[in-house]
């Protein structure tokens with residue numbers, strides 16, 4: 001008999017509320033014979049205030065034993081900026097070598113978009129997750145004086161770039177439109193840019209069926225709002241991917257619908273699934289948060305673990321739910337309930 | 346009697362066409378007693394193909410003697426990416442210490458925006474122009490092998506950050522809404538982020554009349570499309586400013602209208618004014634390019650040189666021209682002519 005041994009990190013703010021709905025839908029969609037075990041990890045702002053810890057070694061070690069991780073949201077204004085992001089969220093992404101940060105964008109029917117004319121949006125960003133300016137490789141000299149110098153180093157390796165580029169080509173080849181766009185800024189960041197572009201061109205030769213394109217990151221933001229339908233799969237570095245996927249979420253239904261997976265395709269470590277949105281402390285505990293992004297992240301989790309039919313079931317339920325919903329605002333719970341009923345039905 | 350000694354760098358692609366219209370309008374708007382002298386510099390792709398030079402020392406030296414520089418566009422697919430950008434455009438910005446890269450965004454009447462509901466957009470981005478990831482401070486090791494490591498270093502100094510932050514506070518204080526938003530990514534880029542945030546907070550204490558705000562760059566892109574009216578003045582680093590100003594152009598009338606100034610407020614070196622758009626080789630020489638961005642850059646140039654009334658005259662002419670234009674597409678020349686007539690009238 002099959003089983004899923006899931007680690008759950010509700011985290012901060014609305015994290016707990018949305019994760020509860022994600023688990024509700026996961027329970028409803030799983031076949032009877034699949035045993036779901038969950039273990040909750042108390043990590044985030046409260047833990048840090050209580051103990052000063054962000055992610056102790058023992059918990060990092062324990063997390064390794066799970067099949068996957070479901071994370072709600074991390075971050076609180078009471079904690080200095082960067083402490084939880086670097087000490088917990090990014091620590092997990094780096095420790096578990098989540099080199100694929102997968103972020104699909106789809107404009108579902110009957111959802112909000114700031115774009116006139118509701119363009120046909122259906123693309124996925126493959127964001128590198130373990131390199132670039134996110135490595136924490138920087139410093140400051142004469143800190144706090146008028147002579148301070150602060151640096152941030154973007155680290156890019158042939159190994160790291162090639163594996164994410166290959167993954168993106170595989171994903172593009174498996175999609176109907178088979179189109180892959182590399183986004184970088186190789187006219188200014190020439191060293192990293194050349195590594196990315198050369199690697200991209202080299203791997204492209206192995207995928208003649210995939211149409212390729214290159215855009216500078218600044219130009220890409222223009223097309224995100226004027227012509228988002230031109231994109232199918234996008235591959236880009238950690239920082240550009242961070243920026244582009246928030247913009248992608250904004251134009252395709254809002255941050256309440258944007259799912260993500262921090263994936264290690266080798267299976268050496270558990271992959272981690274989380275909504276793109278933050279902890280939204282201003283609406284926490286009020287039942288106002290939209291759990292759909294978390295529920296769609298559960299779909300990515302199921303796909304990663306081989307439950308493709310169940311993943312599709314969730315995605316179709318979300319699509320139908322959005323199409324049929326009425327004008328009135330629903331609570332976090334109500335949305336979770338509605339989706340749980342649909343996937344079980 | 347007064348005079349302007351202007352350097353003109355038409356550059357590549359549509360650069361020559363749009364610069365011609367900029368000069369036409371400049372000539373039309375200047376008071377009779379102001380003597381305009383222009384000297385053209387042959388720099389860009391053709392020069393590089395002919396001589397291998399991007400910006401020789403003699404020309405850099407000669408450019409120093411001008412009151413200002415008007416630049417069309419730089420870049421051509423026949424030149425390896427980065428050669429002209431780094432060797433010419435960025436070389437000028439760095440050599441002349443253009444630490445203020447000023448990029449206003451305003452949604453004029455009767456213009457295109459991909460945003461539903463035509464929000465009220467009227468903000469200005471003060472982009473740092475001489476530091477950050479643009480310093481060329483990176484490298485690559487074992488280049489071209491499977492063991493390649495490529496780096497890009499973002500350099501940030503207290504001196505460099507404080508001067509641009511002060512400039513932005515001055516600009517915000519002089520505007521009706523008096524609001525300044527710092528954009529960075531200080532939860533990940535903690536060293537540079539802290540320098541920017543601490544400097545911002547320190548200077549803010551001297552401007553109690555200015556309302557301040559902080560946004561991560563990813564969140565800022567969301568507000569650019571969902572709530573652009575929330576912005577008044579934005580201050581940010583070189584790379585974030587590059588990305589955000591293309592997005593700003595896209596939502597506020599398109600890249601055909603986006604002007605910019607690379608300003609050295611000390612006057613130690615000539616400031617340089619250029620449209621935000623690129624050289625658009627696909628439409629070069631066809632009279633299809635919109636010269637309005639260049640003409641609005643001429644307005645910024647005039648303002649910088651103290652001709653405020655003339656700057657306003659151009660901006661009002663553009664606004665009236667856009668409001669009254671009809672559906673039919675006009676050529677580069679026709680737009681230039683129409684604006685020249687208006688500013689002279």
Ligand SMILES: CC(C)[C@H](C(=O)O)[C@@H](O)C(=O)O
Nearest residue numbers: 085089090242276532533563
């Ligand atoms: C919270 C922050 C560290 C994180 C990131 O920058 O990756 C977030 O913005 C995201 O996109 O998941």
Ligand SMILES: CC(C)[C@H](C(=O)O)[C@@H](O)C(=O)O
Nearest residue numbers: 187188218430434435587621
């Ligand atoms: C051409 C390129 C070097 C330049 C930049 O990145 O600054 C351009 O994108 C701009 O915004 O002026």
